[in-house]
Amino acid sequence: MTVSGPRQTERLRGDVDADLARAADLLRAGKLVALPTETVYGLAAAARDPDAVAGIFAAKQRPSFDPLIVHVLDASDVDAVADVAAVGAHFGALAEAFWPGPLTLVLPRRDVPDIVTSGLDTVAVRVPAHPVMRAVLQRAGLAVAAPSANPFGYVSPTTADHVFDALDGRIDAVVDGGPCAVGVESTIVSLVGDAPEVLRYGGVDVADLEAVVGPVRRGVRVLERPLAPGQLARHYATRVPLRLVTGPRDDVAPGTELLVLLGDVDAAPGYARVERLAADGDPRHAAARLFAALRDIDARAPASVDVVACDEAGLGAAIMDRIRRAAVP
Numbered sequence: 001m002t003v004s005g006p007r008q009t010e011r012l013r014g015d016v017d018a019d020l021a022r023a024a025d026l027l028r029a030g031k032l033v034a035l036p037t038e039t040v041y042g043l044a045a046a047a048r049d050p051d052a053v054a055g056i057f058a059a060k061q062r063p064s065f066d067p068l069i070v071h072v073l074d075a076s077d078v079d080a081v082a083d084v085a086a087v088g089a090h091f092g093a094l095a096e097a098f099w100p101g102p103l104t105l106v107l108p109r110r111d112v113p114d115i116v117t118s119g120l121d122t123v124a125v126r127v128p129a130h131p132v133m134r135a136v137l138q139r140a141g142l143a144v145a146a147p148s149a150n151p152f153g154y155v156s157p158t159t160a161d162h163v164f165d166a167l168d169g170r171i172d173a174v175v176d177g178g179p180c181a182v183g184v185e186s187t188i189v190s191l192v193g194d195a196p197e198v199l200r201y202g203g204v205d206v207a208d209l210e211a212v213v214g215p216v217r218r219g220v221r222v223l224e225r226p227l228a229p230g231q232l233a234r235h236y237a238t239r240v241p242l243r244l245v246t247g248p249r250d251d252v253a254p255g256t257e258l259l260v261l262l263g264d265v266d267a268a269p270g271y272a273r274v275e276r277l278a279a280d281g282d283p284r285h286a287a288a289r290l291f292a293a294l295r296d297i298d299a300r301a302p303a304s305v306d307v308v309a310c311d312e313a314g315l316g317a318a319i320m321d322r323i324r325r326a327a328v329p
């Protein structure tokens with residue numbers, strides 16, 4: 001059994017071969033290792049080791065109704081955990097087009113411990129692109145279950161330091177692979193219904209999915225007891241209250257900051273601070289900086305922050321999804 005008590009958290013380097021081998025050894029021994037992916041840092045454990053996976057829930061204080069994503073090195077490894085043959089041609093087309101990359105597919109489950117899937121008859125699977133994650137998966141020779149490496153409900157980590165901030169002493173190691181390039185979590189698509197359905201907006205634009213498989217149902221529901229916690233009304237939440245606005249307001253309370261998600265605003269008098277995530281208007285740059293900006297807000301602890309909404313094209317959909325949930329009162 002992986003103990004959830006205090007322990008020494010090793011800092012490992014993604015550019016040091018011996019450290020990658022160490023991370024793989026730890027995973028094989030049932031330990032908890034935070035690893036960089038192209039989306040956010042994940043907290044990994046051997047997917048077939050229920051005790052190790054139980055340690056993830058303990059470290060994150062994550063409710064056990066919330067299933068995990070299984071990460072594998074290659075699309076051909078998915079067969080072992082999911083019934084790929086049952087879902088038809090969409091699986092192969094999506095895997096070919098978007099893997100390795102920020103797409104998670106929900107498939108009929110095969111042989112995975114209940115704790116990974118929360119007892120659902122489906123399993124979520126992803127082939128990550130980050131070279132450090134891939135190097136560790138290859139060395140370990142395992143499928144790993146990995147949620148984002150943050151306490152449940154808080155902002156996902158996009159650097160190794162973010163992981164240390166909250167999980168130091170609660171997990172066995174963090175592999176530092178630098179900042180995550182995508183910055184928001186993977187897009188989750190279910191292939192178990194009669195048509196593909198988005199369960200969470202993320203790093204792959206739904207329009208790009210549709211170019212490959214045709215119409216995708218955009219039925220991301222907000223539930224009390226969700227299929228994906230990405231569906232929880234309040235999630236990714238900062239401690240500082242966020243208010244979603246369409247532009248700078250006229251009279252704001254003293255100490256209020258303005259966060260501009262995309263592009264710029266003409267003038268913002270009265271605000272204590274104005275931050276632009278991507279003044280160049282590229283949603284990819286905004287996504288890559290989003291979670292770090294939310295963490296910086298909590299570190300500065302202003303009275304409140306007005307967040308200027310952005311257009312929902314491309315990654316804008318994933319960005320606005322995160323902000324809406326963070327901004328719910």
Ligand code: TXA
Pocket residue numbers: 037039040041042043066067068069102104106117120122123124126146147148149184185186187188199200226227228229230231
């Ligand atoms: O980019 C990502 O997806 C990151 C990196 C580490 O891979 N992982 C991530 O994991 O965001 P997590 O646990 O924070 O979010 C996974 C989401 C949850 O909302 C969970 O409910 C959903 O995937 N999920 C997992 N299995 C599912 C299933 N069988 N059916 C529906 N949703 C599922």
Ligand code: MG
Pocket residue numbers: 147148156
């Ligand atoms: Mg998460």
